[in-house]
Amino acid sequence: MNENTADHSSLGIEAPEEITRRRFFEKLSITLASFCAAVVGVPLIGFIIAPLFRKPPAKWVTLGKVNEFQIGKTVSVTVIDSSSLPWAGVTAKSAIWLRRESETSFIAFSANCTHLGCPVRWLEGAELFICPCHGGVYYYDGSVAAGPPPLPLFRYNVRVENGEVKMNPVVVPITTTS
Amino acid sequence: MKQLFKSIWVWLDDRIGISVLLKPMKHIAPQDAKWWYVFGTATLIAFIVQVASGVALAFSFIPSSSQAYETLVFITNDAPFGSFLRGLHYYGASAMVLMVGAHMAQTFLFGAYKFPREMTWTTGVLLLGFTLAMGFTGQLLRWDQTAAWSVVVAAEQAGRVPLIGPWLAHFILGGNTIGGATLSRFFAIHVFVLPAVMFGFIGLHLWLVLRHGISEPPTAGKPVNPETYRREYDELLKKSGRPFWPDLAWRDVIVCTGLIVAIALLAHFIGPPALDKPPDPSVLDADPRPDWYLLWYFALLALIPNRIEGYFMILGPVLIGLLLLIIPVLNHKGERAASRRPWAIAVVCLSVIMIGSLWIEGQQSPWSPNFQALPLTEKVIGATSGPVFEGALLFHDKACLNCHLIQGHGGRRGPDLTYIADKLTHDNMVIRIVNGGNNMPAFGSSLKPQELDALVAFLESCKRPIRPQDQGPMARK
Structure with missing residues (x-):
């Protein structure tokens, strides 16, 4: 070791940092510990955040026959999430408010208030959606009538096909600050 | 026999070091640290009650979206001591929130957060946050209708976080909507993640209490000087300090005994919070409310001006x-x-x-319409036919009664209209009903002209009765 050092200095080359046995084991231990943490940690975090990357199925959901819905009426329709996990039970179900505008035109409203997501109720006589949580009110077309909601009721894509009303799968619409 | 037990104890103590472990209990503390100092221990005891009752409940609780509700029904109605244990867990959580609040207030008022106990305070603040997070996630494990909708509310609030809001919201939901993944992640957070973090921080908090000592009661005119404080504190302990156990701890024991007895009595006589309907998201007849310790925040979100609410929802708690x-x-x-x-x-x-004020407001929730409002009776209407009677029926059918009071019947979201005819003219009423305004929807497009006339006729009948003394002498005759 000393000979090497002497050689380097005589040649004008800076001597490499001397790694002691203790320093080597220290670095080795930290490297191995980091490796072990990564081996365990990466799949662990991936497993926990996996639902973030689960995309809703592109399949259209049938809400019912067209003639089951009256023009000018708004009704709640139960939707079953076909992509739900086997143990979802009743939580695989959700509901939307469906309004028939004309012979071929429907509006599918999310049942979630855009304020904080509580379920809005349809009051037939008043033609209003009202939220029980903080009193948000929407008109029959989903536009905000009163209260704290920052946005109109979310609308799902809906279409009529082969005499059936269909919509995109239900997702909980998230109101953002942007 | 006594000698045998003594030998066993000596052997165990030598091998395990029990006396050494318990030695911190005898640390010297200021002798004046009396009844005001019991809240920290009470918080710890409430936490231990939570851990013990939570572990017991986990023996029967299945954290599955499809079965959790049924297991809760079983625990509450069929399992021996199940209802009591659920009550213990609920009132234990309430006690923990109350005690941690009292502990913080006492520490703040006594200035005990000052040098050298800054980090003791900081760890305490974090423990307050974890306690509230435990309370909220615990409410969600009561997997009923309110719990399921509360998850959505939590996701919506998280969604307001700039940039990463939607990600956070989907993380909370466990996907794009409530489903099989929702409950189990809250179970993991409530039962494993948060308690593990809390155990760590409680250990750190207690270590800091031992390291810097229990603060002496403050004396007016004796400010904290970081350069001299530690020396003065050591001198105080040498002069008049007492071992925490048992000289000072007996007060903690008395208060904690009272706390546990109170929790047990509440659990036995009042019982756990009733389960709501099953967590079926297709049932829209739901009215989710947080447990009492977050009701004030629920009220705040109803009362804060709309234009700043989005920012406040996130920045408020952070600030x-x-x-x-x-x-x-x-x-x-x-x-x-x-x-x-x-x-x-x-x-x-x-x-x-x-x-306190927000909590009371949250209890009453005057901003929420009264969905249970029944049609007005003929006695209240004061007519059995004609425009006034028809207008009163419309007042119910058009949901006016959900938001307005008439002689104590209806909702409180809008003004009491019992004597509205004394305040508004016919034209004012028409304008207000047709155009809405001031947090009231416009009914112009949903009312026919004759319906509007009937409604106004009813409202014009809503005025103070004329008493004989208000009438002129001729009328009284």
Whole structure:
């Protein structure tokens, strides 16, 4: 070791940092510990955040026959999430408010208030959606009538096909600050 | 026999070091640390009650979206002591929130967060946050209709976080909507993640209490000077300190005994919170409310101006948390006595008044329509036919009654209209009904002309009765 050092200095080359046995084991231990943490940690975090990357199925959901819905009426329709996990039970179900505008035109409203997501109720006589949580009110077309909601009721894509009303799968619409 | 037990104890103590482990219990503390100092221990005891009752409940609770509700029904109705245990867990959580609040208020008023106990305070603030997080996630494990919708509310609030809001929301939901993944992640957070973090921080908090000692009661005119405080504190302990166990701890034991007895009595006689309907998201007839310790925040979100609510929802809790955390950085020396820190008393009093007022508002929720409002009776209407009677029926059918009171019947979201005819003219009424305004929907497009006339006719009948003394002498004759 000393000979090497002497050689380097005589040649004008800076001597490499001397790694002691203790320093080597220290670095080795930290490297191995980091490796072990990564081996365990990466799949662990991936497993926990996996639902973030689960995309809703592109399949259209049938809400019912067209003639089951009256023009000018708004009704709640139960939707079953076909992509739900086997143990979802009743939580695989959700509901939307469906309004028939004309012979071929429907509006599918999310049942979630855009304020904080509580379920809005349809009051037939008043033609209003009202939220029980903080009193948000929407008109029959989903536009905000009163209260704290920052946005109109979310609308799902809906279409009529082969005499059936269909919509995109239900997702909980998230109101953002942007 | 006594000698045998003594030998066993000596052997175990030698091998395990029990005496050494318990030695911190005998640390020397100021002798004047009396009844005001019991809240920290009470919080710890409430936490232990939570851990014990939570472990017991986990023996029967299945954290599956499809079965959790049924297991809760079984625990509540069929399992021996199940209802009592659920009550113990619920009132234990309430006690923990109350005690941690009292502990913080006492520490703040006594200026005990000042040098050298800044980090003791900081770890305490974090423990307050974890306690509230435990409370919220615990409410969600009561997997009924309210719990399921509360998850959505939580996701919506998280969604307001700039940039990462939608990600956070989907993380909370466990996907794009409530489903099989939702409950199990809250179970993991409530039962494993948060308790593990809390055990760590409680250990750190207690270590800091031992390291810096229990603060002595403040004396007016004796400010904290970081350069001399530690020496003065050591001298105080040498002069008049007492071992915490048993000289001072007996007060803690008495208060904690009272706390546990109170929790047990409430669990036995009042019982756990009733389960709501099953967590079926297709049932829209739901009215989710948080448990009492977050009801004030629920009320705040209803009352805060709409234009700033989105920002407040996220920035409010963050700013309050940051403010609490940096208190000892901003104010780490000087007077400790509350009598010399009137602003400290004001902060605590205002906080209590604010939270208390919001809690009362949250209980009453006057902003929520009354969906149970029944049609007005003929006695209230004062007519059995004609425009006034028809208008009263419309007042119910058009949901006016959900938001307005008439002689004590209806909702409180809008003004009481019992004597509205004394305040508004016919034209004013028409304008208000047709155009809405001031947090009222416009009914112009949903009312036919004859319906509007009937409604106004009813409202014009809503006036104070004329008493004989209000009439002229001729009328009285």
